[in-house]
Amino acid sequence: MAPTIAITTNTEPSKVTELVLNKGFGVKGLSESGITCLPNQYIQPLEERITVSEAMPGGSIPIIDMSNWDDLKMEELICDAAEKWGFFQIVNHGVPIQVLEKVQEATHRFFGLPAEEKNKYSKENSVSNNVRYGTSFTPQAENALEWKDYLSLFYVSDDEASALWPAACKDEALEYMKKTELVIKRLLGVLMRRLNVTEIAGEKENLLIGSKRINLNYYPICPNPELTVGVGRHSDVSTLTILLQDEIGGLYVRVEESDNWIHVPPVKGSLVINVGDALQIMSNGRYKSVEHRVAANGKSERISVPIFVNPRPEDMICPFPEVFAAGGEEAIYKKVLYSDYVKHFFRKAHDGKRTVDFAKI
Ligand SMILES: COc1cc(/C=C/C(=O)SCCNC(=O)CCNC(=O)[C@H](O)C(C)(C)COP(=O)(O)OP(=O)(O)OC[C@H]2O[C@@H](n3cnc4c(N)ncnc43)[C@H](O)[C@@H]2OP(=O)(O)O)ccc1O
Ligand SMILES: O=C(O)CCC(=O)C(=O)O
Numbered sequence: 001m002a003p004t005i006a007i008t009t010n011t012e013p014s015k016v017t018e019l020v021l022n023k024g025f026g027v028k029g030l031s032e033s034g035i036t037c038l039p040n041q042y043i044q045p046l047e048e049r050i051t052v053s054e055a056m057p058g059g060s061i062p063i064i065d066m067s068n069w070d071d072l073k074m075e076e077l078i079c080d081a082a083e084k085w086g087f088f089q090i091v092n093h094g095v096p097i098q099v100l101e102k103v104q105e106a107t108h109r110f111f112g113l114p115a116e117e118k119n120k121y122s123k124e125n126s127v128s129n130n131v132r133y134g135t136s137f138t139p140q141a142e143n144a145l146e147w148k149d150y151l152s153l154f155y156v157s158d159d160e161a162s163a164l165w166p167a168a169c170k171d172e173a174l175e176y177m178k179k180t181e182l183v184i185k186r187l188l189g190v191l192m193r194r195l196n197v198t199e200i201a202g203e204k205e206n207l208l209i210g211s212k213r214i215n216l217n218y219y220p221i222c223p224n225p226e227l228t229v230g231v232g233r234h235s236d237v238s239t240l241t242i243l244l245q246d247e248i249g250g251l252y253v254r255v256e257e258s259d260n261w262i263h264v265p266p267v268k269g270s271l272v273i274n275v276g277d278a279l280q281i282m283s284n285g286r287y288k289s290v291e292h293r294v295a296a297n298g299k300s301e302r303i304s305v306p307i308f309v310n311p312r313p314e315d316m317i318c319p320f321p322e323v324f325a326a327g328g329e330e331a332i333y334k335k336v337l338y339s340d341y342v343k344h345f346f347r348k349a350h351d352g353k354r355t356v357d358f359a360k361i
């Protein structure tokens with residue numbers, strides 16, 4: 001049910017916070033309350049807004065067909081894309097389309113629940129830190145809020161997921177995680193070969209795929225999309241992110257340290273893959289964890305479902321020794337405890353690539 005309070009640009013910030021955060025309506029509740037203009041705390045500074053003029057026309061991140069695993073050309077395309085763009089899309093990846101559609105339906109089902117149901121999983125109310133319903137990114141640290149609600153699920157075991165994840169989405173989220181396991185291992189196998197890492201087992205397996213987090217992102221219709229963002233510029237802190245987006249579009253990726261951004265067009269049945277900070281660190285900067293952001297939309301709601309594949313929280317991460325096999329290359333990142341790295345990321349507002357400076361020598 002939509003909240004009954006009338007919200008305008010000048011509604012007292014505390015009233016907006018009460019509704020969105022404390023009562024758990026999220027920005028979805030704001031959007032459905034009938035607001036016709038954006039409350040002040042969502043207005044982003046000019047330099048953070050997404051303008052079409054910055055978007056590079058014509059260019060595109062690679063779309064890679066994965067139907068033939070023995071194809072050496074495919075391996076080259078994957079590694080080249082991870083080095084140059086940090087982003088690519090995959091098609092014919094082996095994850096059944098029904099699994100993708102079901103997790104999208106489940107995402108709509110979860111966000112369609114009444115606010116008091118969703119709010120049982122807020123930071124304050126959730127029985128576990130591994131299940132969290134929230135809004136924006138880090139509302140307590142942000143000067144301007146972002147137009148997004150999310151549910152974040154940290155995977156520990158099937159039993160824990162069964163017991164703690166919301167019934168509206170747990171089976172579908174788990175199935176999506178399971179059915180993407182093979183393609184994740186294959187992608188990492190390919191990426192590791194170029195770094196002279198021949199086997200993903202033992203410690204390497206922990207460092208590359210030791211933990212997983214799945215987020216369900218919901219971007220409601222926004223009354224002034226040009227004044228705010230769905231997600232601000234950031235790079236993921238994962239090893240690799242597997243992202244399922246719907247048909248709406250709005251994800252932009254920074255082009256090689258320029259001020260240009262490129263749109264990632266929705267391709268039915270595809271998955272968007274991006275390198276995260278942990279892999280940038282472990283590859284000593286060879287693979288790029290690239291800034292990306294999401295525009296708000298004035299006409300349609302949008303959902304996306306990223307799986308963040310990560311080291312385990314207790315792992316120390318640093319460049320793999322194999323990367324230096326050829327000699328002559330110096331380490332540019334030091335050893336950091338992965339959970340310290342993630343906490344550093346979560347405790348500040350989105351600020352683009354500066355998170356990785358935390359691990360710079
Ligand atoms: C939300 O919008 C987002 C999210 C993203 C995410 C991009 C990613 O790459 S996520 C992948 C991150 N990697 C992992 O989760 C695996 C490793 N996990 C860990 O190290 C730990 O589980 C932990 C995440 C550090 C949490 O450990 P815990 O001991 O429970 O620590 P806390 O003290 O409770 O939390 C630390 C700090 O982080 C905040 N936080 C925790 N979980 C989340 C979450 N799911 N979403 C947002 N924030 C979270 C928590 O509030 C704490 O901050 P305080 O200020 O309260 O101390 C990309 C873009 C987006 O827009
Ligand atoms: O919604 C999207 O397309 C991307 C979301 C994202 O970057 C994230 O959740 O880390």
Ligand SMILES: [Fe+2]
Nearest residue numbers: 234235236292
């Ligand atoms: Fe991201």
